[in-house]
Amino acid sequence: MIQALILDRNCSQCPIRHRAVCATCDDEEILALDKIKFYRTFEAGQPIMWSGDRMEFVGSVVSGTATIERLMEDGRKQTMGLLLPSDFIGRPGRNTAVFDVTAVTDVTLCCFRRESFEKMVAETPHISQRMLEMALDELDAARDWMLLLGRKTAREKIATFLMMVARRTSIDDTVATRFELPLTREAMADFLGLTIETVSRNFSALRKDKLIVLEDKRGVSIPDIDALQAEAGSDAP
Amino acid sequence: MIQALILDRNCSQCPIRHRAVCATCDDEEILALDKIKFYRTFEAGQPIMWSGDRMEFVGSVVSGTATIERLMEDGRKQTMGLLLPSDFIGRPGRNTAVFDVTAVTDVTLCCFRRESFEKMVAETPHISQRMLEMALDELDAARDWMLLLGRKTAREKIATFLMMVARRTSIDDTVATRFELPLTREAMADFLGLTIETVSRNFSALRKDKLIVLEDKRGVSIPDIDALQAEAGSDAP
DNA sequence: CGTCAGGTTGATTAGGATCAACACAGGTGG
DNA sequence: CCACCTGTGTTGATCCTAATCAACCTGACG
Structure with a gap:
């Protein structure tokens, strides 16, 4: 419908x-x-x-x-x-x-x-x-x-991806602090040039470090956007 | 002039x-x-x-x-x-x-x-x-x-790069079998998402395997284009 | 002749891949 | 209703590729 x-x-x-x-x-x-x-x-x-x-x-x-x-x-x-x-x-x-x-x-x-x-x-x-x-x-x-793909570590890749989704999810030009992941772990791995296991491990690590909260497999919320941004690696814009 | x-x-x-x-x-x-x-x-x-x-x-x-x-x-x-x-x-x-x-x-x-x-x-x-x-x-x-950047090995990256230069060097739509590298080892490393040492080692390995001939630091000739192409990894076009 | 940029090679380390086992939710069919 | 399966995800153990650290080579140039 x-x-x-x-x-x-x-x-x-x-x-x-x-x-x-x-x-x-x-x-x-x-x-x-x-x-x-x-x-x-x-x-x-x-x-x-x-x-x-x-x-x-x-x-x-x-x-x-x-x-x-x-x-x-x-x-x-x-x-x-x-x-x-x-x-x-x-x-x-x-x-x-x-x-x-x-x-x-x-x-x-x-x-x-x-x-x-x-x-x-x-x-x-x-x-x-x-x-x-x-x-x-x-x-x-x-x-x-x-x-x-060429220079970031697995952890930076995941953080960058999360920031990208957070940015694209919000309607205005702010950054969403809660969103659904549009991809499975496997699809994220293919996007980030990683394996599914490495993606999974780094999600766990970011959660353990309190940089993200995983509500279920797909729902993510970000308590501190700036902290996550800092994990994404510092390229200019 | x-x-x-x-x-x-x-x-x-x-x-x-x-x-x-x-x-x-x-x-x-x-x-x-x-x-x-x-x-x-x-x-x-x-x-x-x-x-x-x-x-x-x-x-x-x-x-x-x-x-x-x-x-x-x-x-x-x-x-x-x-x-x-x-x-x-x-x-x-x-x-x-x-x-x-x-x-x-x-x-x-x-x-x-x-x-x-x-x-x-x-x-x-x-x-x-x-x-x-x-x-x-x-x-x-x-x-x-x-x-x-996301999926190829160092050796495949070098071979792909060499094929790209060989293709872009020729005037018509063939592939040049002899050319000058337009970049230093360091610049190649930055382009391929590798370190300078890995670039150097893989050049040496390709030479040892008779896939390329290094005339000097910059001059390269390729005895068998198809063999080098095969090292570049098989993505469609 | 010393210096320096560019390059090679060797030894060691580390980050991520691979292999493997298991957890869990959602169907599906008996 | 439950047994079974499948797709998805997590975690652990081990391996391997490329990074890192280090020494040395070569040629150009002041």
């Missing part, structure tokens, strides 16, 4: 209208997008896009969480990014995907056939400029993550 | 004219860029941009090599990317830099005052679309590197 709620909405009532790729579109442009958009839903655990496959559509996450990841032949896996509501999936100007995208929770996407969207991008400066802005933001985020 | 050669050139003779941010500009647009561009040179080792500083200009690498990097307070450093000729430096739409950019060799840049360039981006679809294309390419490259 949540699906139905979303699927019935037109763009003006869309929950991601002002943050997604269409954020800066005017009424006329929105109308054009409205005509060619379609919704798709994916169940938790299902693949949304396979590396190497033809990319038939692109689109925005409306609800749920997905991951961008890549698998090595021997099974090693690295998650390159979290896709939360308003994030964009797919790459106009390329016809096969280079990464896997997987639904972590149930996911609803607002999709466009890739060719139609490429045409819109080419003809609508508001969209190409917004795409550019979002791509540059993601590039900065990817580079931040490279510092984490 | 090489500088002079470059500095005297107008855009039509520019060595990066067809790969840089201006690649898809028409004659009129190039003329507009030509009017507001200026060249700057940086000596090897000099900073081009400091994280946190106001970003006065953006621009393209015309010649030389630079790195994008970030330093942690305790001195740990991670390099996020190599900037080779035609790569773009800086981020329109943001007024302070978030990463350090450092000249590795002597570097010549084709610069634009940030405000003027932002105006051009807003008014010139050819530029914003090219910027988007380049940003998406860099994003893919950054994500590939995340797999390397």
Whole structure:
């Protein structure tokens, strides 16, 4: 029924209208997008896009969480990014995907056939400029993550991840002090370049040190944000 | 005198004219860029941009090599990317830099005052679309590197790096079998998330295993590209 | 000739991976 | 209702890769 709620909405009532790729579109442009958009839903655990496959559509996450990841032949896996509501999936100007995208929770996407969207991008400066802005933001985020993967300790990685979730969870620009983890231990391990055991051990250690409180497997609250931030390692911003 | 050669050139003779941010500009647009561009040179080792500083200009690498990097307070450093000729430096739409950019060799840049360039981006679809294309390419490259940093062994990291340089060195789309390393051992270590000793040891090991031939400290030749590729770890593309 | 930056190699340590056992909740089916 | 299974998470013991600490080499340069 949540699906139905979303699927019935037109763009003006869309929950991601002002943050997604269409954020800066005017009424006329929105109308054009409205005509060619379609919704798709994916169940938790299902693949949304396979590396190497033809990319038939692109689109925005409306609800749920997905991951961008890549698998090595021997099974090693690295998650390159979290896709939360308003994030964009797919790459106009390329016809096969280079990464896997997987639904972590149930996911609803607002999709466009890739060719139609490429045409819109080419003809609508508001969209190409917004795409550019979002791509540059993601590039900065990817580079931040490279510092984490290359140089941070396991404990710093976990603390950084928790801070990231706390920041992304809050609606305004504060930091949430209580939230649900969007990922399993395994998915966190793949995101942080660790094993599941190391993730688990460091959660336990942070709890023992009173830096976090684990309400259950997923619920976390943070008694002292600054203390946790200090554990995340000191890179500038 | 090489500088002079470059500095005297107008855009039509520019060595990066067809790969840089201006690649898809028409004659009129190039003329507009030509009017507001200026060249700057940086000596090897000099900073081009400091994280946190106001970003006065953006621009393209015309010649030389630079790195994008970030330093942690305790001195740990991670390099996020190599900037080779035609790569773009800086981020329109943001007024302070978030990463350090450092000249590795002597570097010549084709610069634009940030405000003027932002105006051009807003008014010139050819530029914003090219910027988007380049940003998406860099994003893919950054994500590939995340797999390397998070999951590859030291030996795989070195082999992957060598393959990357071999690929980027060749002019056409083949792979060079002989090239000069653009980075010192230390800079490679910072790029690969390793220490200088581990880099050195793995170079020695690859040489002992006849996978590479070290002509001197910088010159490398690769007797069997496929064998080296196999050492790089098997991720899809 | 001394110094210094860049590089190599060896010995030792440590952080995280691996292997293994177990805990616990939520289904599912008899 | 309970026995069983499965997916998820925790904890312990051990191993191994790469970090750390240290010595030394080489060539460039004042």
